Amino acid sequence: MHDSNQAQRDVEAVACIAAVPKILEVITRTTGLRFAAVARVTDDRWTACAVRDEIAFGLQPGGELELRTTICNEIRQHRQPVMFGHASENPQFADHQTPRLYGLESYISVPIHRSSGEFFGTLCAIDPLPSRVESPETLQMMELFAELIGAQLESDERHALSQAALHTALDVAKMRERFINEVSDDLKEPIQALVMDAYLIKTTPGLDAQTRARVADMETNLWRMAALVGGIVDFAYDKLVTGAPLSRTPAATLAGELQRVLTQVVSAYPQRALATHVRIDADVDCDPARLGQLMVNLAINVLRHVASDVTVSLDASTTAGELRLAVEAPGLALPDDALDSVAGPITRRPGMVREPRAWDFFIAGEIARAHSGGISVVPAPGGTRLSFAMPLQALQDVMPVATSNAIAAG
Structure with missing residues (x-):
């Protein structure tokens, strides 16, 4: 009819x-x-x-x-x-x-x-x-x-x-964003509580060395979980995509944010020798919170792969035209495929068992892309430097992420 x-x-x-x-x-x-x-x-x-x-x-x-x-x-x-x-x-x-x-x-x-x-x-x-x-x-x-x-x-x-299909998809996306945001908020509180509990246990007098080491590992994993929750929220709101809005950030503001996250890293790894250095002398077109997340990502990747008794340097500085964030450690060596995840998530074949990746720069790579910057690995005296560089001023055309790997043979 x-x-x-x-x-x-x-x-x-x-x-x-x-x-x-x-x-x-x-x-x-x-x-x-x-x-x-x-x-x-x-x-x-x-x-x-x-x-x-x-x-x-x-x-x-x-x-x-x-x-x-x-x-x-x-x-x-x-x-x-x-x-x-x-x-x-x-x-x-x-x-x-x-x-x-x-x-x-x-x-x-x-x-x-x-x-x-x-x-x-x-x-x-x-x-x-x-x-x-x-x-x-x-x-x-x-x-x-x-x-x-x-x-x-x-x-x-x-x-x-x-x-109509587009509007439906947008409605579903909004519901997904709301769900992810609410779940993430619900996860933050227990993670923070567990971090505090781990710290209290770790500092308990008379605790044997083996238990102290296990608690330290728990604390490290909890900090990583917190970072991942933040990354999930960012993706839900499409904040890590190329062309994300960047604002002119005063040098002091960016320096304060980077110093804050580096202090968190030092607190999360009290048993490690960490040398931090922040020298931001110029205003930068950026998202300070995302750059802080990138710095933490680089640091965690390196700390998992170097001996516990070496000093790891965490540096943030500006030059005439660039902002650089770098992590350097003696004995640090990255395999040739370490930066593969910068270009996107690793594709897994159906039925393949999911194994944890030793190196994971996907979130860092997306933040780098959004800032028209790149992540690179270069030789350094006594070791290797993992660094991120971006222009101080936002470019009109967003550049692809540079992923050079210039590790010296041997």
């Missing part, structure tokens, strides 16, 4: 096709028939969707005719065009109910199909006076116009469906 609401939607769909009024004007001027219309024809309704009326026929868009009184109903069934220029002298239509009921002498109507082949209705023209419309050229013109309307209807419907 074709209800009135659907009929109204069909009228609106045709009204959205800007070319229809001009098509109807061309038809009336070319054929001489003074009434032209686009009609939606179903198995129970004939509805005018667009009208050009120069004979005061009385139909407006949304108006209806009784379906069984129309030739369009016959066209709906046999899907062939119908045309005649003088009904009273036409053997087939002289006694037909439609010309007699509506006082028609001239008539032409062609079916409108969507590009999928589905029947929509008709493009028709009528006049109470005889005319010479029965020509191949007129029929071809009407069929071309009908084909254009049908194709545009389907195109518009597909666009509407795409928009």
